Amino acid sequence: SQTIHQWPATLVQPVGSPLSLECTVEGTSNPNLYWYRQAAGRGLQLLFYSVGIGQISSEVPQNLSASRPQDRQFILSSKKLLLSDSGFYLCAWSVGMGGITEAFFGQGTRLTVV
Amino acid sequence: SQQGEEDPQALSIQEGENATMNCSYKTSINNLQWYRQNSGRGLVHLILIRSNEREKHSGRLRVTLDTSKKSSSLLITASRAADTASYFCATPARDFQKLVFGTGTRLLVSP
Numbered sequence: 001s002q003t004i005h006q007w008p009a010t011l012v013q014p015v016g017s018p019l020s021l022e023c024t025v026e027g028t029s030n031p032n033l034y035w036y037r038q039a040a041g042r043g044l045q046l047l048f049y050s051v052g053i054g055q056i057s058s059e060v061p062q063n064l065s066a067s068r069p070q071d072r073q074f075i076l077s078s079k080k081l082l083l084s085d086s087g088f089y090l091c092a093w094s095v096g097m098g099g100i101t102e103a104f105f106g107q108g109t110r111l112t113v114v
Numbered sequence: 115s116q117q118g119e120e121d122p123q124a125l126s127i128q129e130g131e132n133a134t135m136n137c138s139y140k141t142s143i144n145n146l147q148w149y150r151q152n153s154g155r156g157l158v159h160l161i162l163i164r165s166n167e168r169e170k171h172s173g174r175l176r177v178t179l180d181t182s183k184k185s186s187s188l189l190i191t192a193s194r195a196a197d198t199a200s201y202f203c204a205t206p207a208r209d210f211q212k213l214v215f216g217t218g219t220r221l222l223v224s225p
Binding site for chain 2 (some may be wrong): 006008022032034040041043044046049051059081088090092094097100101102104105107108110
């Protein structure tokens with residue numbers, strides 16, 4: 001069966017420090033991968049998505065970047081965190097063919113920038 | 115923005131009552147999905163309704179879709195305290211490769 005792992009679960013980082021959040025998927029090949037951010041009590045904002053290795057689409061220009069070094073690995077990074085980067089980050093995957101009919105989410109990372 | 119809107123933003127009911135949440139979206143779709151999020155956790159897919167369907171059931175869930183009004187509703191019947199969560203609708207973007215989520219409804223079911 002397919003599983004998605006996202007870590008760490010919580011993270012407190014100082015302003016100006018780098019960030020690396022990792023997400024891996026098991027049990028499927030060539031998935032579409034997504035990074036969403038959720039502000040407190042709000043909806044989900046799509047940050048990046050990827051339909052294949054090395055293919056990254058950015059939805060919102062900001063202080064973050066994403067990479068997909070392997071088929072089932074998706075990394076969210078920042079060189080220098082801002083206070084506004086605080087939030088709940090969610091990784092998700094979907095089947096890569098035929099249009100998206102279901103997304104599977106990781107458990108999320110609560111990032112607090114201090 | 116293609117983002118959908120849910121209403122109400124928050125809903126508080128007693129166990130045993132029904133909960134109805136509504137979702138509006140902006141563009142043509144081929145399906146609409148509902149997700150549930152427990153506090154501080156990831157989202158879980160509940161149900162999908164296709165654009166050629168008007169109503170769909172799954173257990174205590176009933177979803178309707180009105181493509182002419184670009185709206186959907188999620189009904190949870192005989193609610194339980196364990197149904198307490200946030201509920202989001204989501205629609206595929208034009209390229210069908212990503213989902214756009216609504217703003218969510220926070221449901222509180224009191225024992």
